[in-house]
Amino acid sequence: EVQLVESGGGLVQPGGSLRLSCAASGFTFSNYGMSWVRQAPGKGLEWVSTISNSDDNTYYADSVKGRFTISRDNSKNMLHLQMNSLRAGDTAVYYCAKVFGTVDPFEYWGQGTLVTVSS
Amino acid sequence: QSALTQPASVSGSPGQSITISCTGTSSDVGGYNYVSWYQQHPGNAPKLMINNVSNRPSGVSNRFSGSKSGNTASLTISGLQAEDEADYYCSSYASGSTVVFGGGTKLTVL
Numbered sequence: 077e078v079q080l081v082e083s084g085g086g087l088v089q090p091g092g093s094l095r096l097s098c099a100a101s102g103f104t105f106s107n108y109g110m111s112w113v114r115q116a117p118g119k120g121l122e123w124v125s126t127i128s129n130s131d132d133n134t135y136y137a138d139s140v141k142g143r144f145t146i147s148r149d150n151s152k153n154m155l156h157l158q159m160n161s162l163r164a165g166d167t168a169v170y171y172c173a174k175v176f177g178t179v180d181p182f183e184y185w186g187q188g189t190l191v192t193v194s195s
Numbered sequence: 196q197s198a199l200t201q202p203a204s205v206s207g208s209p210g211q212s213i214t215i216s217c218t219g220t221s222s223d224v225g226g227y228n229y230v231s232w233y234q235q236h237p238g239n240a241p242k243l244m245i246n247n248v249s250n251r252p253s254g255v256s257n258r259f260s261g262s263k264s265g266n267t268a269s270l271t272i273s274g275l276q277a278e279d280e281a282d283y284y285c286s287s288y289a290s291g292s293t294v295v296f297g298g299g300t301k302l303t304v305l
C-alpha cells in the first residue's frame with residue numbers, strides 16, 4: 077500500500093524558512109517522480125514543484141521559483157521542500173504526491189502538512 | 196501559468212448525469228493529452244479520478260469518464276450518487292514542463 081506522510085509544517089514569520097519532508101513507502105521510490113501541491117485555506121489546488129525519479133530534473137511554479145528547492149533522498153525514500161523567503165501567500169496545506177508520468181498526474185497523495193506564514 | 200476555467204458549482208439529482216467543463220488554452224489543455232481530474236471530499240486529500248484525458252485508474256468507478264475537444268476538457272459522472280458530492284479539480288500539463296489546475300467545481304447531489 078502506497079503511503080506518503082508529510083511533516084515539517086508549522087507557523088513561520090514572513091521572510092522566514094521552513095523545510096518540509098515526505099516519507100514514502102509501499103512502492104519503489106527511486107522509480108517515480110514526486111511533487112508538491114499546495115492548497116490555501118478554502119481555496120483550490122496549486123502545483124508547486126516536481127522532481128524526476130533520479131533527481132536530475134526539477135520543475136517549479138513561477139510563484140515559488142527562486143525561493144523553494146525540491147530535493148529527494150532515494151536511499152531513505154524521502155522527499156523534501158526547502159522554502160525560503162516565505163510570504164503570507166504561501167500559507168497553505170502542502171501535499172506530497174507520487175507522479176505517474178513525467179511531471180504529472182498525481183497518482184497518490186499524502187494527507188498534507190499545514191504551513192502558516194504570519195507575524 | 197494561468198488557472199484553467201471551471202464552473203464554480205454544478206448540481207444534479209441521484210441517478211442523473213452531470214458534466215464539468217475545464218477550459219484552457221493551446222499551451223495546456225489544447226496542446227497535450229495530459230488532462231487529469233481529481234475528486235476531493237472535505238478534509239481529505241485529493242484523489243485521482245481520470246488521467247490522460249480519459250483513462251480511469253484502477254479502482255475508479257466506470258461512472259466517471261473524461262473527454263476533450265480543442266481547449267476544453269470535460270468530466271462526466273453518470274448515475275449520480277450521494278457519495279459523489281465533492282469538489283472536482285481538473286489539471287493539465289502545460290508548456291515549460293509545468294502543471295496548471297482549474298479553480299475547482301463544487302458538485303452538489305440534490
